[in-house]
Amino acid sequence: MFYIFCPYCKEHREEEEFHPRGQAHLMRPADPDNCDDEEWGDYLFFRDNPRGIHHEMWVHSVGCRKFFNITRNTVTYEILETYPMGEQPTITADDPSVRHEQGVQTADGGWQTVGAQPESQALNEEASS
Amino acid sequence: MSDVKEFETRPADTSRAESPLTWSLHEQKSLPHASNPGIILSEKPFLGHLVVRGGAIVLDEAVREVMDMALPAKPHALVSDDSGERTIQWLSPDEWLIIVPGGEEFALEQKLRQSLGQSHFSIVNVSGGQTVLSLKGKWAREVLMKSISYDVHPQAFPVGKGVSTVFAKATVILRRAEEDGWELVIRRSFADYCYRWLLDASSEYGVSVTR
């Protein structure tokens, strides 16, 4: 059990009051009728699966029932910040304060599973630089 | 005046209204009665509950005009009028719960609608959907500590605070309107479960239920 800071309730609340709602900052294509299938398909179905810093949408479902954003490290599960809808994160994968080996690897060709085996150590180091 | 259709949910005839705890509490021949109770539990049935949503500024003006009360702007604030019978509680940045004595809610809703005119708002009468339990006694805080993950220490939970949080396997709006008494606003469909949970959790301290 751990606490999450709700930016609307302005206090830390028990994790069981919240639900994750997937990747944050998805932009709906401005003109859906005139975008191609790939663009629309990406918007609807494809999500990043980074190893490291990820921006996610969560909902305080038992409390104020508001959606908000969390910057989270998918390796350590550490929550780096929470911020209201409509705002941008202050911590991103490019941030120099974020540890080097925690850099983002977007889901691409099965890379999200590397790191599970010792022999992929070299691949990890290569990708995080 | 907004053009929303409203209706009085309380029957004008003598139809019997039933609280969500009719069978588990009010119809019981005998209720738990400890000689030296550490917990005193009762229901405050048939109150008027309104959920009001909209911008804080317009709602505050309307509430000041109609109820002569200020809308609590800070998260988790709970304010009551001088009699303590009418309360307004912050639920979320654009949502408040108003509880008034039973029978007042329809007139209040109409007056608020009148005052709010064409502003962007919503008022929903949820009186039939939830009820209020009162939890008092020397060990009330201990019972809450067993049931709720939220910190109920007086430092974290002073009088005049209310939160919606997890209670047992259900949810609850927990309020502290007075020094030695807690109020639990519970959903109708969870009422029986919450009541039985409280009885069970209170049994070690000795519990009396009053009606």
Ligand SMILES: [Zn+2]
């Ligand atoms: Zn919240």
